[in-house]
Amino acid sequence: MNVYGSEQNSNGAEETRTYAREELRDRRAESARVERGAFDVPFFLLTLLILSIGVVMVLSASFARAYFKDGNGMSIFIRQLGFALLGIVLMLFLSRLPSTFYRRMSVPLLLATGVMLLLVPFIGIGKSEVGANRWFNLGFTTFQPSEIAKVAIILSFAHIICLNRGKMHTFRYGVLPFAIILGATVVLLFLEPHLSASVIIIGIGAIMMFAGGTRWWYFAVGIGVVAVAGFVVINFFPYASSRITVWRDPWSDPQNKGLQTIQSLYAIGSGGLTGLGLGQGRQKYMYLPEEHNDFIFSIVCEELGFIGAMLILALFSLLIIRGFWLALHAKDRFGSLVITGITSLLAIQVFLNVAVVTNFFPCTGISLPFFSYGGTALLIQLGEMGIVLSISREIPLRKKKSEDGEQK
């Protein structure tokens, strides 16, 4: 390091100039009334398409259980449809707010999330078989603060990365603030406990830091720390270690811990190439638990087959690639980072969900965006898409195009 010390110093002046220029541009963008064009139509349409398929699949997956439980097979679907429509309104609304609004809201949102996470173990409620308090009961629906935490992390990290521009390679600015926030969040999540949310939040935080320019070898250290922590958790926390055993061999506990995985594999495996046909699935008849929640993709595979499942994954893939395209073309660093975060979050959720239902990863509660039943989760996901669309309005290229359009 000493050998290169002089080189560092010699670059100092140029660096300072560059940062000053960028900072000035950002400030200007923030203060001035930015020209905002139309949002990105491909991204919007892909979102709607995936959402539509998801809602239809909720109908198919939930009908049997809803029928036997409430006598009305449509009850779950109608709620989901309502939230989907509400979510589209929310998405359109959020797409109209300027990105500066999100930047301003980032830190307050993070603090609010912290408070909620602090409260949820005490006044939150638990659900079904998991002995953890993860939800707030809002009366008409329930809501998981960890969902908000993901957005808060993305927005606040993007903001901090922009603030610490030029100093991201240092430990103090490039690692420490993020590590503190992530550490605090994970500690709070452990109070519930909520392992899957912790994993996702650590993942998304790491991706934000990676995209923001934190030095690569800090990740090597980070991965090492996570590996050690993971090893400790798996070996010393029975809650986690039993999952690993069941993951290796679901048939070791077929009536209990392995039940979901086994039934999920039956559903997916039954699908074959073309599936049993939409609505023709059999595993949803109370064989597969959580068939319209975390395991909805198993029903998708059973009914639509390998072809249908791959088409849906392809739509997700297109949406994610389009998201990164938008990130690369965003007007400023903040917007770019936010889109990268939200798109990566989507990718992580889809990947982990499908990996869990196929028993590629150990069983844990991760929902499939736009598919899994859950009112507030869907609202938040669509809200995130709204933020992406909001930033997409400020892409200079599109602005120009739309101006051209106006001239004609």
Add this chain to the structure above:
Amino acid sequence: MAGSKGVPTGQRTNKIILGRTLFLAVVCGIVAFIVLGVKLYTVMIRDHDYYEELAVRQQTRSVTVSASRGTIYDANGHTLAKSATAYTVFISPHEIELYHNKEYKKGEKVYNDEPTLIARELNRILGADYDNMLEQMKDTKSWYKTVATKISAELADEVRKFKSDYSIAGVHIEEDSKRFYPYGSLACHVIGFVGTDNYGLEGIEALYDSKLEGTNGSVVRLVASNGTEMLFENYQNYNDAIDGSDMTLTLDSTIQSIAEKYLRQAMEANMIQNGGCVIVMNVKTGEILALANANSYDLNDPWGLSQETLDEIALIEDPEERSKAIEDAQHAQWRDMAVSDTYEPGSVFKIITMAIGLEEGVITEDSSFPCHGSIPAGQIIGRKTALNCWKRAGHGDQNLREAAMHSCNVAFANIGLKIGADTYYDYVKAFGLQEKTGIDLSGESGSQWWSDEIFTNPLNKSQLASASFGQTFNVTPIQMITAVSAAVNGGYLMEPYIVKEMKNSDGDVIYSREPTVVRQVISEETSALVADILESVVGDKGGTGSNAYVPGYRVGGKTGTTTKTAKEIATGVREYMVSFCGIAPADDPEVAVLLVLDNPSKESGIYIGGGQMAAPYVGKIMGEILPYLGVEPIYEPDEEALLDVTVPRLSGVDRVTARTKASELGITVREVGDGENVTSQLPVPGAQVAAGSQIILYFSETAPGDTVTVPDLTGKSVNQARNTLQNLGLFLDTSGASPAISGVKIASQAIPEGSQVPYGAVINVTLVDNSNLGMY
């Protein structure tokens, strides 16, 4: 890399960030999905069949549709075994748990399953154990716990009513089939029976199980995890059941019941202490017409034991020993002595020795066989003691026919010695006595013979000498009758069989049995002579088989009596084995009857020997089955006068007509009352009475309804007995030895002394010729 080269510049930072974002785009947007695609491919395409099978297994409920088991018919198409619908009641603890106290809706209906109510009611209706049912209901993961099997349609209806009255979801009734045996114990050892799962356990039921059982079908339907139908799925898959094949046996239920009746009588009259069996065989085809063992049991309750046996077992204190005793008793009653047990045939085997000697030409009908009561010690090579004839005084000079009639041991030992051990042994094999007959019944045993080396040892001919009159070896009854059949049917050893035909459920004949000739053993001429000589044994004066006499029929046969030497040496108790093998008609034999009785008692008062104990019953069987088989009787003139008379219907006729009719039949009448016409008669029309009996006719009076005590008739002559009975208002009917033989005595009576019978009843007695007593 940026880190190694120090602090990045602004542009480099942007470049790095751009690169990293692109990297994330590729990982998140492409690589991740390729990984998922590969994983989905393995589960959905590669392992598709595996998971689909497991999934379908849990999503479907298969209800078995039982195939109807084939019917077993006798030769005349009478049903011996058939399956009828029965029901199985089972509970579903899972459903009971589900619908218990929850008013859980299943479609439109509301159920409320209360475990104690279900257990109480099923206990009331079916007698099922209350506590056991409550225990079964605790296994709430189970869908199927059997409560009662093979219940009747009426009980099943009652269970259904309970179900609907109380809205019970967790009690189910399943159709099943139950085997019925209309004739009860008849031919039990041939037919056999099935277990609770309708799997053949004994006899034809076991041996032909795969043909009889058919193939079960199934109805497969999709169900939800809670057992209800899936909402939009009506998938049902029917596999029709293929019913089992029907079989027709060679067995004739009429002949079988005749054989069983006389076996039973022989067992009782002779006080047989071990067992007994009878086989009736068509000598020309090898068809088994009847096969019975004394140890019979009810096919409708094959595990049930006689009260006598149960009382005996109840005395055993150790519960383990007691249950073992029950099991042993069950196996004992199922044992088919006729094919599974061996015995020492004794003099019946002289038929075979005679046939061999004649066929080999070492003897002729006219050969002389002087007997001085024994063959002195030293005359037979290797034998250190004298060989005694049963008649120690000796039979004197005799030809072959006479030697056979006398059942002379000395003569037959000499015949055997003349034949020579090698030839004799070859014939023993040729007569099928060293291999199983191949009869299609389960559990056939082989015989026990000296080995070739020992039997044919030129330095020891004692085995040959003894074997010549049926001693020192054991064969099964079925082997013996099959060999005798070969000796008289023209010389053909037949394979005995019992299943004649099988038809599948469509009525197509899938199996049709033709008589199987194993080999020709002797010539037709020899065979005819053997049959002719056997007729003399029964029919001629001085024959030892005289008690098997049947008026009007040419019955031939041979007696057999042995002592169980090995057992006597071991225990010091002498036990006998008596038998008789009869054939008829002697000029063209159709049937053979072998009766074997194991261990008769002296207390019966009957001389222990095949001639006294077995021959009369073979005669009685012949007397009934020959007319049944359509063999016309031909009476000798002196025979006719001694025949039993069938009492005619005389009511309504006047005195003169009645007297005339009676005298035409060789009976007299006693007239009671002053009326003109007969108003009542004793015995009833159609009854058989001995020739010379006096029947009672009532004129304008009714026959008294008194009862009479049956007197002891044993030891009396025919005339004495007839008079004794006549004085009591009873009538005599005889069978067994011909009443023409001087000195025939009554050996036993069908209705025992001291029994109360109605006035005018007919008492059947068995006559024996005791002029010629001996162990032959």
